[in-house]
Amino acid sequence: MATAKQPKSILKKASYPATTSSKEDRDREVALYHANLIQQRKDIELNIFFSTETLIDYPLAKSPYDASNPSPTDAKEFKQFLRPFQPTDYDELIHERNTNEKCGYTLCPNARVKDGSGGKYRILGTNGKAKDFRVVEKEELEKWCSEACAKRALYVRVQLSESPAWERDAAGSTVNIDLLDEPKSAEGAIAEGLEKLNLEGGKAVKQQDAADLALERGDTGLAAKNGLVDVNIQEKEVQRPAQAPSLDDLSGRVDTMHLTLEGHTPEFGSRRQRRHTEDLENEEDPDTDWRM
Amino acid sequence: MSADEEKAKKQREAGEREAARLWRAWRTVHEMVQDRGYELTDEEVKISFDNFKYNYASDGEEDIIDRKKMKFSARPSDAMMVRYSNPPTAADPNPASPDIGTIWVEFLPDSSVGIKQMRAFAQYLTSHNFHTGILVTNVNITPAALKIIPAVASETRIECFVEQDLLVNITHHELVPQHVLLSKEERTALLQRYRLKDTQLPRIQLGDPVARYFGLRRGQVVKIIRKSETAGRYASYRLCV
Numbered sequence: 169m170a171t172a173k174q175p176k177s178i179l180k181k182a183s184y185p186a187t188t189s190s191k192e193d194r195d196r197e198v199a200l201y202h203a204n205l206i207q208q209r210k211d212i213e214l215n216i217f218f219s220t221e222t223l224i225d226y227p228l229a230k231s232p233y234d235a236s237n238p239s240p241t242d243a244k245e246f247k248q249f250l251r252p253f254q255p256t257d258y259d260e261l262i263h264e265r266n267t268n269e270k271c272g273y274t275l276c277p278n279a280r281v282k283d284g285s286g287g288k289y290r291i292l293g294t295n296g297k298a299k300d301f302r303v304v305e306k307e308e309l310e311k312w313c314s315e316a317c318a319k320r321a322l323y324v325r326v327q328l329s330e331s332p333a334w335e336r337d338a339a340g341s342t343v344n345i346d347l348l349d350e351p352k353s354a355e356g357a358i359a360e361g362l363e364k365l366n367l368e369g370g371k372a373v374k375q376q377d378a379a380d381l382a383l384e385r386g387d388t389g390l391a392a393k394n395g396l397v398d399v400n401i402q403e404k405e406v407q408r409p410a411q412a413p414s415l416d417d418l419s420g421r422v423d424t425m426h427l428t429l430e431g432h433t434p435e436f437g438s439r440r441q442r443r444h445t446e447d448l449e450n451e452e453d454p455d456t457d458w459r460m
Numbered sequence: 461m462s463a464d465e466e467k468a469k470k471q472r473e474a475g476e477r478e479a480a481r482l483w484r485a486w487r488t489v490h491e492m493v494q495d496r497g498y499e500l501t502d503e504e505v506k507i508s509f510d511n512f513k514y515n516y517a518s519d520g521e522e523d524i525i526d527r528k529k530m531k532f533s534a535r536p537s538d539a540m541m542v543r544y545s546n547p548p549t550a551a552d553p554n555p556a557s558p559d560i561g562t563i564w565v566e567f568l569p570d571s572s573v574g575i576k577q578m579r580a581f582a583q584y585l586t587s588h589n590f591h592t593g594i595l596v597t598n599v600n601i602t603p604a605a606l607k608i609i610p611a612v613a614s615e616t617r618i619e620c621f622v623e624q625d626l627l628v629n630i631t632h633h634e635l636v637p638q639h640v641l642l643s644k645e646e647r648t649a650l651l652q653r654y655r656l657k658d659t660q661l662p663r664i665q666l667g668d669p670v671a672r673y674f675g676l677r678r679g680q681v682v683k684i685i686r687k688s689e690t691a692g693r694y695a696s697y698r699l700c701v
Contacts, residue, residue, distance in 0.1 A: 217607045221575050260604040267574035267602060 209334045219249040235276035240351040247345045252333035271313035273321040278313035323348040475523035483512045485626040497540030530567035543643040561591025568597045578605040585616040592617045637686040647681045664698040676700040
């Protein structure tokens with residue numbers, strides 16, 4: 169054909185941002201960006217390691233506190249330390265505590281039980297219902313001082329986020345962890361209340377507020393904070409004064425408004441019939457739509 | 461024979477077996493330290509089983525070896541200092557002193573090794589100014605404890621071995637060719653001779669058993685000398701990554 173026309177590309181036109189920087193500069197930026205990511209990750213991992221090391225020696229408070237009634241400060245710090253943990257990190261903590269002959273639950277001061285007799289497995293629930301019957305590895309049982317502590321520890325474990333801390337968004341990193349047995353002594357509650365009072369005007373609260381505000385505005389986690397792509401949200405300026413909706417311009421649609429789904433009003437009958445008649449008309453000269 | 465006698469005999473045999481295991485690990489560690497270039501006398505390395513039992517038996521019972529007594533240090537030899545030295549260059553006429561120093565080897569008696577034990581070992585090394593530390597344990601170290609190694613890497617170098625891995629000296633096996641560590645000068649000469657970048661060399665992993673035996677570091681080059689049926693000897697070079 170003589171009038172061969174260049175086919176129009178359906179691909180989007182690449183619109184690179186106008187960059188004045190040279191290739192080396194851009195390469196350096198990319199390298200720095202990835203190096204920073206790795207450094208952040210290493211920092212967090214080291215942080216988790218130090219937290220694990222600290223938590224081995226918990227609980228710091230002696231009796232009258234125990235696992236069912238932990239001291240408020242210990243519980244608070246435990247939750248604080250646990251924020252960046254993944255379930256696997258938590259397992260390592262339990263393992264570490266066990267190598268030091270402690271109960272796997274961090275807020276429990278007891279030693280773990282040691283079953284002296286041999287054998288790899290234990291049979292549980294022989295005198296209960298059939299659904300309670302279990303065969304468990306001995307190692308699993310020796311992690312804790314009691315079944316209650318196992319429950320408490322695993323209750324915490326399921327609340328930890330599966331995604332690693334450096335990939336979490338802001339919402340994930342401020343998640344709150346609940347204990348199965350929160351500190352409940354009256355004395356402790358008062359002490360905690362006092363602490364809260366002190367903090368009310370303090371820095372921590374302000375920081376928390378700022379973080380919450382940032383979250384609300386849509387700032388995300390560490391990873392996206394200095395991303396390769398600049399995302400600027402531009403407010404659309406309102407040109408004309410806002411008008412309250414009135415019934416006047418609705419008057420034409422009032423009787424079909426109850427049928428409207430998200431602004432669309434389905435129509436039955438009339439349109440379908442119209443199309444049907446159109447089809448009938450078209451059938452008179454069939455197969456002509458290949459013509460240009 | 462009465463039951464008591466039999467029990468005592470069994471216990472003695474078990475002690476003997478344990479002692480033999482420890483003796484073999486002890487000899488391998490000494491050979492390793494000597495092969496790396498630290499100063500050790502041949503009497504220290506080729507200690508006989510009887511001498512070993514005599515020296516390291518626990519105070520109460522003669523049959524049982526006390527792991528707490530099994531520790532030693534060694535200083536790098538002059539040849540080793542030369543091998544690890546940084547050659548002066550035009551840009552840097554006074555290079556830093558070689559990154560090598562006294563080594564400390566310790567056998568750990570604990571039945572479980574966690575963060576606590578590793579931290580204590582690291583602190584012992586830094587407080588006594590040991591450059592390198594080798595920790596030989598009876599059991600596997602918990603994964604969390606291994607994270608200490610990079611954390612203290614700026615102060616001291618920690619290497620961990622399990623006793624079981626040291627029962628035989630792997631470098632004495634006929635299928636393991638001879639590995640020779642190249643000095644930095646030899647390394648640059650090699651790269652210039654073949655006009656290579658170091659990444660173009662074949663590689664050996666940091667966790668390779670032989671690399672662990674020689675305590676290789678990232679970026680070092682080893683010369684591997686094999687027997688060849690056609691050429692007699694064949695040398696190849698590998699970069700540690």
